[in-house]
Amino acid sequence: MIEVELKFQLPENKKKSVLQALKAKTAEKIRLQAKYYDTPDRLLAQQHVALRLRLEGQEWVQTFKASGKTHLERIECEVKIGKSNAEPEIDLSLFQAYPEVMQRLQAALGDQAKTLCMQFKTDVQRTYRVVEVDGTHIEICLDDGEVSTPERAEKICEVEFELKSGSAETLILFTQEWVKKYKLWLDVRSKAERGNLLATNQKTSPATKAKALVLDKKMSNDMALRLMIGNALAQLLPNAAFIAEGIAAHEHIHQARVAIRRMRSALKTFGRWSSDVDTSWEAALGDLQRELGVSRDQDVLRDEILPKLVESGAPFKSLPKEKYGQLKAYQTFEKPEHVCLLLQLLAFSIHNDKSSKKKNLKKQASDTLDRLLKKIIQDASKFASLKTEQRHRLRKRAKRLRYSIEFVSGLYKSKRVSQYLSQLQSIQEILGDYNDMHMTETYFEALTTEDPTYWFAVGWSRGQQSQLIKDASEQLERFRQQPSFWKTK
Known part of the structure; x- marks a missing residue:
């Protein structure tokens, strides 16, 4: 039930080259016409679940899809309906043999299953071929078509690499040559997500x-x-x-x-x-x-x-257009x-x-955080006398300490971690403000040769920096006195 694939968007001018690489004359081809269902208030989309009826050539297939543990994986359950004279309707009872699917649908829909209705369609021509790389079988697909609602439509032109058997790591690394050759860019959005945005008239x-x-x-x-x-x-x-x-x-x-x-x-x-x-x-x-x-x-x-x-x-109300954007x-x-x-x-x-x-992960994390903290404390004690680049270095280290703590925070008692992070975040914010003011000074000073009125911004930003240096020094001193939570028993 786990589908492993990577999807990339393809520039239109590279489509012919990709078809040639797939050896389109001998590659497999199939038309895929799908209808996606949800409730009027998008209960399935809210849970990152998709329900699809798809005509694959002449055979109908009903599919349940849901997000997996990573963007590489998706949960997929397909039930083959076969040929049908009439277009079938979505039938959740077809998933009765799959308890996990039924549980997820029940959790998402509650008593709203009867309100399911078609929200959007996709219609693509798929050209595909299976290749073998170091014992790993990879299906390469070019999907060319559109996703549509009655009101609007959007082009689909994407390349998918699906793992049929073997190593997911091999699949990922294999795609790099295609990226370089055909200017593909990675897109973790599913067709269902794109269709839902189109149906609700949203861009993102x-x-x-x-x-x-x-x-x-x-x-x-x-x-x-x-x-x-x-x-x-x-x-x-x-x-x-x-x-x-x-x-x-x-x-x-x-x-x-x-x-x-x-x-x-x-x-x-x-x-x-x-x-x-x-x-x-x-x-x-x-x-x-x-x-x-x-x-x-x-x-x-x-x-x-x-x-x-x-x-x-x-004495100015806007930024120079030639410098912006x-x-x-x-x-x-x-x-x-x-x-x-x-x-x-x-x-x-x-x-x-x-x-x-395996080692003592908590001890290894504590020792690592300790080394980083010592570098911060060393500069914190003399912040006011540091050169500008040294203050920026301290800001970056404080930010790195915060993110590093967040990664390993689950190894420690949450209350102590939260208190420590709260003070660290305050320091990060004030140092960020200082950095913005220095960036402002540099930006406007470069413009003064063209327009002397920009000296106002230079003087203003320098004044702001002076106050921020004073405020940061006081906060850093309080931080220096605070015991690190990872040293407490």
């Missing part, structure tokens, strides 16, 4: 935020790190899909940056826990974060800094090198290294 789902990770203190360090990376990818990949399509809201970009910072924190802090970590990953994630950071800085300048400047009497964030997740990076991290996250020795 809400931005995906981080979910709590609970580690088992008996697991190996290696497995703990892989779960951290998988947890961060679960936050990043849905947001990245909307960004790559060019329809993301600011919150999608923000949450993508948070997910990348969390992954970088895991690799920097706990990277030594696994011998399979590629030392280039952290730097590559840094490049990815910086590309998205330009967009973030522009948003902060426009939405937060500019209104404060105007309120303070600035230079970055198109969607390009970040279309780049083959970034897509391949995400695939490598995904492969790492699902690999189970059974040879890895």
Whole structure:
């Protein structure tokens, strides 16, 4: 019942090349016409469940689908109906032989099963071929068609790689050559999600935020790190899909940056826990974060800094057009090198290294956090006298400590962790404000040669920095006096 697959969006101008790669003349072809059902208030979609009736060639198939443990997996249950003179209707009793499916449908629908109705359709021409890679059988499919409602339609042009047998890790790594050759970009959204958005006339789902990770203190360090990376990818990949399509809201970009910072924190802090970590990953994630950071800085300048400047009497009311909007964030997740990076991290996250020795995970985590804290304390005691780049280094370390603690927090008593994180988050916020003011100073100072009125913003941001340095020093001193929760019995 577990379907393992990866899906990528395909640029229209690469479709012919992919068909050639699939050897379209001898590849299998089938038309797939599907109807998706839900209640009027989308009870199934709310639980990430899909019900589908699909005509596959001349045979009807009824399918239940639900999200799996990772974005690589989906729960799938198919019941073959066969040929039918009349178009069949959805019939939940066909799943009676599958108790788990019936339980999930009952939990989602309650007494609303009778209100199920067709919400949208898909109609695609599938060209596919099965290949063997190191003993792993992979079905490569090109789906070309559309998803539609009576009011609107949206193009489908995507490539799917489905694991028929063998290693999921091999499947993931195999897709990299296709990404490089055909400019594919990773899309974890299902056709059902796209159809639901179309049916409700929405462009995007809400931005995906981080979910709590609970580690088992008996697991190996290696497995703990892989779960951290998988947890961060679960936050990043849905947001990245909307960004790559060019329809993301600011919150999608923000949450993508948070997910990348969390992954970088895991690799920097706990990277030594696994011998399979590629030392280039952290730097590559840094490049990815910086590309998205330009967009973030522009948003902060426009939405937060500019209104404060105007309120303070600035002699200008807007940002220079030639300086704003230079970055198109969607390009970040279309780049083959970034897509391949995400695939490598995904492969790492699902690999189970059974040879890895189990150690005292809680002690290892405590020792690791302690080393990072000592570096922060050393700079915290002299924050006011630090150079600007040293203050930024402290800010990054404080942020890394926070994310690192969140990853391993389940190993400790929750009340002490929450109290510690609360104070750490306050420090992170004030250091973030300081960083924004320094960014503001740098931005406007570069504009003063074109327009001297921007010196107002430079002076204003410097004044803000002076006050923030004083406030941060006081908070850091209080933080220095606080005992770390991982040292308490």
